Amino acid sequence: MMKTHFPRGLAAWSLLAVATVCLARPIPVRDDGETPITLQGTVIGPLTSGDKAEGTLFKAYHLKLAKPMRFDDGADCGPQDKTSLALSQEDMGRYKGKTVTVQAKVFCQINRTGTYHLGDIAVVAR
Known part of the structure; x- marks a missing residue:
């Protein structure tokens, strides 16, 4: 008699599909x-991206997230899973290595990096 693990495999696949759908719900970014x-x-950080010769060099501190988040502006940047977001503000170096809570505005910076950044940042807890 041949044993099959089809029901267990199907259950595991279904759970994975549900988890993927739940994680894939993006945070909408207004235009x-x-x-x-x-x-x-x-x-x-600071982390760098882009190319100096092409005029796209970008250097900034980042907020490393505990888990990936998906953002979508429905336009130029489109859906992106991010594990960190650039902190587009000058004074972020003083928080390097610290866990912080920030209130900020997320936006697509298409002209340099083609990805999502945080601006108008207020550190509300450290």
């Missing part, structure tokens, strides 16, 4: 760059 959000994470 005006005014999407307020409160996030917690660790400040890392």
Whole structure:
């Protein structure tokens, strides 16, 4: 008699599909760059991206998130899973290595990085 693990495999696959759908629900980013959000994470960096010769070099501290988040502006940046977000503000270096809670506005910076950033940042807890 041949044993099969089909029911267990099907259950595991179904659970994975449900988890994927739940994780895939993006946070909508308005096209005006005014999407307020409160996030917690660790400040890392500074990290660089882009190319100096092409004029796309970008250097910033990032907020490393505890788990990936998906953002979608429905336009240029589109849906993206992010494990960290650039902190587009000058004074973020003083929080390097610290876990902080920030209130900020998430926006798509298409002209340099083609990804989501945080601006108008207020650190509300450390």
